[in-house]
Each structure stands twice: as C-alpha cells, then as structure tokens.
Amino acid sequence: xxNFVNILRKHKLRPTKQRVxxxxxxxxxxxxxxxxxxLKNESDxxxxxxxxxxxxxxxxxxxxxxLLAKVNIDDDKxxxxxxxxxxxxxxxxxxxxxxxxxPDDIDIKISNKLITGQIRRVDLVVKVND
Amino acid sequence: xxNFVNILRKHKLRPTKQRVxxxxxxxxxxxxxxxxxxLKNESDxxxxxxxxxxxxxxxxxxxxxxLLAKVNIDDDKxxxxxxxxxxxxxxxxxxxxxxxxxPDDIDIKISNKLITGQIRRVDLVVKVND
DNA sequence: ATAGCTGCAAATGCTTTGCAAGGCC
DNA sequence: GGCCTTGCAAAGCATTTGCAGCTAT
Numbered sequence: 001x002x003n004f005v006n007i008l009r010k011h012k013l014r015p016t017k018q019r020v021x022x023x024x025x026x027x028x029x030x031x032x033x034x035x036x037x038x039l040k041n042e043s044d045x046x047x048x049x050x051x052x053x054x055x056x057x058x059x060x061x062x063x064x065x066x067l068l069a070k071v072n073i074d075d076d077k078x079x080x081x082x083x084x085x086x087x088x089x090x091x092x093x094x095x096x097x098x099x100x101x102x103p104d105d106i107d108i109k110i111s112n113k114l115i116t117g118q119i120r121r122v123d124l125v126v127k128v129n130d
Numbered sequence: 131x132x133n134f135v136n137i138l139r140k141h142k143l144r145p146t147k148q149r150v151x152x153x154x155x156x157x158x159x160x161x162x163x164x165x166x167x168x169l170k171n172e173s174d175x176x177x178x179x180x181x182x183x184x185x186x187x188x189x190x191x192x193x194x195x196x197l198l199a200k201v202n203i204d205d206d207k208x209x210x211x212x213x214x215x216x217x218x219x220x221x222x223x224x225x226x227x228x229x230x231x232x233p234d235d236i237d238i239k240i241s242n243k244l245i246t247g248q249i250r251r252v253d254l255v256v257k258v259n260d
Numbered sequence: 261a262t263a264g265c266t267g268c269a270a271a272t273g274c275t276t277t278g279c280a281a282g283g284c285c
Numbered sequence: 286g287g288c289c290t291t292g293c294a295a296a297g298c299a300t301t302t303g304c305a306g307c308t309a310t
C-alpha cells in the first residue's frame with residue numbers, strides 16, 4: 001500500500017505518523033525545494049499536528065538517510081531538495097524559487113591542475129533576476 | 131599616507147580606528163577568506179580592542195560598499211572574501227579552507243534555453259577532500 | 261517491554277539592534 | 286556641534302537538545 005513506509009523501514013526509520021505525513025508532502029508531488037518553515041506551514045494547512053521540532057528532526061533524519069539533499073543559497077535558512085541526484089540549480093531571486101538543472105544541460109570543465117585530492121561534490125547556483 | 135583611509139572616504143565610510151585596523155587585517159595580505167569569528171580573533175591577537183558587534187558592523191559596511199564579497203559554503207557561518215572580482219571557489223573540507231579559482235581556469239556552458247531573465251551571478255564551489 | 265520518537269520549552273550559536281557614550285568632520 | 290560609530294547587553298532567528306510521555310515493534 002504505502003510505498004513510503006517501506007522506504008522508511010529500509011533506512012531504519014520508524015514509519016511514524018509524522019514521518020509518513022511529512023514524507024507525503026515532500027515526495028508525492030515530484031521534485032520539491034523546501035525549508036523547515038515552508039514544510040511546517042504546509043503541514044499546518046493539512047492539520048497534521050506536527051511540532052516544529054519534529055519537522056527539524058524529520059528533515060535531519062531524511063537527510064542523513066539520503067532521502068533529501070541540502071542546498072546552500074543564502075546564510076539564513078537551510079533548503080532541502082527532494083532530488084538527491086547530482087544536479088545544479090537556478091535561483092529565481094524575484095520569487096525565491098529554486099529550479100533544477102540537469103548536469104546534461106551544463107558543461108563544466110575545470111583545469112584539473114587546480115584540484116588536489118578527491119572531488120566530493122560540485123555545487124553550482126545561477127542566480128537570475130528579471 | 132594610508133591609502134585605505136581614502137578608499138573608506140570614497141565609499142562614505144568614516145575612517146575610524148576600528149575600520150582602518152580591521153581593513154589592514156583584511157586587505158594588507160593579499161586575497162583572504164574570513165569569518166566574523168576569525169577576524170575577531172586576529173584583531174584580539176593584535177590587541178585592537180574592537181568589539182564583536184563592531185566586527186559584524188564593519189563586515190556589513192564593507193560588504194555593502196562592495197569591498198567584500200560573501201561566499202556561501204555551509205549554513206553555519208558567513209564567509210567574506212576580499213576578492214570581489216567574479217571568480218569561483220574550491221573548498222578544502224579537511225581544513226575548512228577556501229581557495230579562489232579564476233574564471234579563466236574553468237569553463238561553464240549553460241544551455242541558455244534554461245535561463246529566463248538576467249544572470250546576476252554564478253556561484254560555483256568544488257568541495258574536495260583528500 | 262523497550263528502544264525509538266514526539267512535543268514542549270529551554271538552550272544554543274550566529275548575527276542584529278537599542279541606546280548611551282565617544283569620536284570624526 | 287552634530288551626526289556617525291562603537292560597545293555593551295539584550296533581543297532575534299533558525300536550529301538543536303533535554304527530558305517526560307507516547308508509540309511502533
């Protein structure tokens with residue numbers, strides 16, 4: 001029935017009412033970019049009775065399990081991304097919206113004499129504004 | 131005499147003792163990447179008697195004047211960069227150090243069908259780890 | 261039964277701010 | 286002198302944590 005319950009179990013996370021209903025908000029509508037504040041608001045709108053602390057805990061748990069990615073845009077709030085595949089972002093400054101860019105649509109060539117050690121990740125954000 | 135005093139005046143910032151001495155730490159040693167905490171520590175080491183609040187105020191003033199750039203690495207602290215030219219970054223995760231990459235050493239091609247509006251800036255951070 | 265989770269409130273960590281005292285033009 | 290800046294302490298915000306009570310297994 002509920003597929004997400006199994007995903008939680010697979011990651012050794014108990015499928016509590018709160019996790020399942022927040023998971024529904026996060027993963028049932030395609031790729032999303034969300035903050036703890038937005039998630040709490042949407043949860044309230046659906047009368048889910050989830051505390052703000054639990055929203056933070058759940059986001060951290062999902063992130064640790066690899067179900068969410070973090071995106072650094074500004075220093076104020078943490079954004080979470082339901083797309084955990086390698087990709088880049090466009091940030092629409094007017095609406096504070098994030099849009100995914102597939103690595104196929106962008107070509108980055110770094111002169112590798114600059115890199116020492118292992119590349120762990122490459123973060124790219126194009127900030128646009130009309 | 132003190133060249134930085136004139137720079138401050140040009141930006142309508144009064145050349146107070148605090149601004150001039152923090153400016154010396156920031157701009158007299160080539161390009162630097164620094165947080166409010168690091169700057170306060172270095173200021174203390176030189177017995178400058180600058181309060182933490184003033185460190186924050188000065189960083190904000192310099193940033194607003196275009197003398198410093200901000201770099202988003204993590205959500206915890208704000209990094210400031212004395213290099214305000216367009217460029218990219220390598221973040222050394224082991225030492226939490228930032229290294230500049232010149233735009234000449236990296237080639238980014240974005241399929242421009244993806245971009246609507248004006249590109250305000252392109253932020254790229256390569257996180258390495260050995 | 262019990263290990264894990266939730267909710268509340270308090271604590272934390274970075275940063276900002278109000279206001280009185282001091283410094284620059 | 287007058288306005289800007291500083292310093293201190295308090296406030297602000299996003300986030301984390303301690304702990305008692307609850308829930309999934």
